Amino acid sequence: MTEIAQDNSPPNASDNPVDVGQGIHTSKQSLADRLFLTLRSEIVEGRISSGSKISEPELARRFDASRSSLREALMRLESLSLIERRVNVGARVVDLTERGLLEIYDVREALEGMACRLAAENRSEEDLVELRQMLERHEQQEELQKGTAYFQPEGDFDFHFRIVQASNNDLLIDTLCNKLYYRVRMYRYQLGMASPRAHRAFREHSHIIDAIEAGDGELAEILMRRHIRASRNNIEKKLSQDD
Amino acid sequence: MTEIAQDNSPPNASDNPVDVGQGIHTSKQSLADRLFLTLRSEIVEGRISSGSKISEPELARRFDASRSSLREALMRLESLSLIERRVNVGARVVDLTERGLLEIYDVREALEGMACRLAAENRSEEDLVELRQMLERHEQQEELQKGTAYFQPEGDFDFHFRIVQASNNDLLIDTLCNKLYYRVRMYRYQLGMASPRAHRAFREHSHIIDAIEAGDGELAEILMRRHIRASRNNIEKKLSQDD
DNA sequence: CCGCCACAGATTGTCGACACTTTTATAGAT
DNA sequence: ATCTATAAAAGTGTCGACAATCTGTGGCGG
Numbered sequence: 001m002t003e004i005a006q007d008n009s010p011p012n013a014s015d016n017p018v019d020v021g022q023g024i025h026t027s028k029q030s031l032a033d034r035l036f037l038t039l040r041s042e043i044v045e046g047r048i049s050s051g052s053k054i055s056e057p058e059l060a061r062r063f064d065a066s067r068s069s070l071r072e073a074l075m076r077l078e079s080l081s082l083i084e085r086r087v088n089v090g091a092r093v094v095d096l097t098e099r100g101l102l103e104i105y106d107v108r109e110a111l112e113g114m115a116c117r118l119a120a121e122n123r124s125e126e127d128l129v130e131l132r133q134m135l136e137r138h139e140q141q142e143e144l145q146k147g148t149a150y151f152q153p154e155g156d157f158d159f160h161f162r163i164v165q166a167s168n169n170d171l172l173i174d175t176l177c178n179k180l181y182y183r184v185r186m187y188r189y190q191l192g193m194a195s196p197r198a199h200r201a202f203r204e205h206s207h208i209i210d211a212i213e214a215g216d217g218e219l220a221e222i223l224m225r226r227h228i229r230a231s232r233n234n235i236e237k238k239l240s241q242d243d
Numbered sequence: 244m245t246e247i248a249q250d251n252s253p254p255n256a257s258d259n260p261v262d263v264g265q266g267i268h269t270s271k272q273s274l275a276d277r278l279f280l281t282l283r284s285e286i287v288e289g290r291i292s293s294g295s296k297i298s299e300p301e302l303a304r305r306f307d308a309s310r311s312s313l314r315e316a317l318m319r320l321e322s323l324s325l326i327e328r329r330v331n332v333g334a335r336v337v338d339l340t341e342r343g344l345l346e347i348y349d350v351r352e353a354l355e356g357m358a359c360r361l362a363a364e365n366r367s368e369e370d371l372v373e374l375r376q377m378l379e380r381h382e383q384q385e386e387l388q389k390g391t392a393y394f395q396p397e398g399d400f401d402f403h404f405r406i407v408q409a410s411n412n413d414l415l416i417d418t419l420c421n422k423l424y425y426r427v428r429m430y431r432y433q434l435g436m437a438s439p440r441a442h443r444a445f446r447e448h449s450h451i452i453d454a455i456e457a458g459d460g461e462l463a464e465i466l467m468r469r470h471i472r473a474s475r476n477n478i479e480k481k482l483s484q485d486d
Numbered sequence: 487c488c489g490c491c492a493c494a495g496a497t498t499g500t501c502g503a504c505a506c507t508t509t510t511a512t513a514g515a516t
Numbered sequence: 517a518t519c520t521a522t523a524a525a526a527g528t529g530t531c532g533a534c535a536a537t538c539t540g541t542g543g544c545g546g
Contacts, residue, residue: 273500275499275500308501309500309501310501311499311500312499312501315499330507331506
C-alpha cells in the first residue's frame with residue numbers, strides 16, 4: 001500500500017507562493033482530493049506510464065481507499081485530459097503523441113499571447129516587481145551553469161506561469177495554469193526536452209517583460225507568440241530528425 | 244420524478260451532424276452520462292437558475308437515481324465550470340457576471356482566432372463546401388426575416404462551431420466546442436443577447452470564410468479576432484448602459 | 487489453420503448505508 | 517433585542533456489496 005501525500009507540491013515552480021484559484025488556504029481536502037493530487041504527480045512524472053491501463057480495484061487497494069473516492073480522483077484526472085475513460089471499459093493514461101504536443105503549442109501560442117497582452121494592459125506595480133525579480137533569479141542561475149541549462153525547463157515554466165497570472169483573467173489562468181500546464185509538464189518530463197534554446201529563450205523572456213513594462217500589449221503579444229512558436233519549431237525539427 | 248432524456252440535443256446547432264470528440268457513435272452511455280446531459284441543458288437554459296444551491300439528495304430523488312451517479316454528473320458539470328463545489332458544503336450553479344462574460348470573450352478571441360488561422364492553413368475541400376453551404380443557409384434566413392434576426396444567435400453559434408471544427412486541432416476543438424461553448428450558451432440564454440449586429444455580423448462571417456478559402460491564415464485570424472472583439476465591445480457598451 | 491461462439495473471470499456502473507461535517511433551530515445569557 | 521452556545525437536522529464524503537458489462541480463454545465448426 002502506498003502512502004499518499006498530505007501536502008503535494010504546488011504547480012508553480014518558484015519560491016514565492018502564488019494562489020491558483022480555489023481561494024486562500026483550502027486546507028480542507030477530501031481523500032479524493034489527495035488521491036487526485038498523488039495520481040496527477042505520478043502520471044505527469046511518468047511513474048504511471050502513458051498508455052497504460054488503470055485498474056480501479058488495484059489502485060484502490062494500493063492506496064487503501066474505496067473505489068468511490070478513487071473514481072472521483074479518476075474523473076478529475078479525466079477532466080485534465082491526463083487519462084481517458086470509456087464506459088464499461090475503464091481508464092487509460094493518455095499517450096503522448098507528436099501531434100498532441102504540437103496541438104498544445106498552438107493553443108499555448110494563442111492563449112499565452114493573449115495573456116501577455118492583458119498583462120501589459122493591466123500591468124500592476126506588484127506584478128512588474130515580481131516579474132523583474134524572477135528574471136534576475138533566472139539570470140543568476142544561467143550565469144552559474146552556462147549552457148547546461150539544467151534548471152531552465154523549470155525556469156521557463158516559472159516564466160510562463162507568472163505572465164499568465166499577471167493577465168488578471170481568471171478563465172485564462174484556470175485554463176492554462178490549472179489544466180493545460182499539467183499536460184505540458186507531462187510532455188516535458190517524459191519526452192525530456194532540455195531546451196538548447198536556453199540563452200536565446202532568456203533574452204526573449206527579457207524582451208517580453210520589457211514590453212509588458214512599457215504597457216505595449218500589442219508588442220507583448222507578438223513577442224510571446226514568437227517565443228512559443230520558436231519553441232514549437234524547435235521541437236518539430238527535433239521530432240522529425242528522430243524518425 | 245423527472246424523466247431524463249435518452250437522446251439529448253447535440254451541441255451543434257445546424258442540421259448536418261458533426262461528431263464532437265469521443266469517437267463515432269458512442270451510443271453506450273451510462274446513467275451518469277444521461278444525468279449529466281440533462282442537467283447541463285437545465286443549467287445552460289436557466290431552468291436551474293444560476294447561483295442556486297444544488298442538493299444531491301433532492302436531485303437524486305427527482306431523477307430516481309442514486310447519489311453516486313448523480314455525483315458523477317455533478318463532477319462533470321464542475322469540470323465545465325457550470326457549477327462550483329466546495330468540500331463538505333456542496334455545489335452551486337455558477338453565477339453569471341459581467342466580468343466572467345468579458346473574460347470569455349478574450350479567451351474566445353485568442354482561441355477562435357487561432358482556430359481560424361489553422362482552418363485557413365489546413366483547409367480541406369470538404370470543410371470549404373460545408374462552410375459555404377452554411378453561409379447560404381444563413382443568408383436565406385436573413386432574407387426571410389430582415390432585421391429581426393431571431394435565429395441569428397444560433398446561426399452565429401453555428402458559424403463559430405464549424406470554423407473551430409475545421410481547425411483540425413483536437414485540443415482546440417475540445418476546449419471550445421465541448422467546454423467553453425456551454426458557458427457561452429448559458430450567458431446567451433440567460434442574458435438573452437439578441438445581437439443588433441446581425442447584418443454586420445453576417446458580412447463579417449462572409450469575409451472570414453473568403454480568407455479561409457484563399458488560404459490566408461494571417462488575414463483569417465485577424466478578421467475573426469476583430470469579429471469577436473466587436474461583439475465584446477458591443478456587449479460591454481450595453482452592459483455599462485444598464486447600470 | 488482460421489474464424490466464430492460460449493463460458494468463466496475480472497472490471498465497471500450503480501446502489502444503499504454509515505460517519506463526519508456543516509447548517510439550522512433552540513435555548514440561555516448579557 | 518442581540519449575541520452566544522448547545523442540540524437537532526440535513527447534507528456531504530466514504531465505504532462495501534451487487535448487478536450489468538466487457539475481456540480473454542477454450543472448444544467447435546468450417
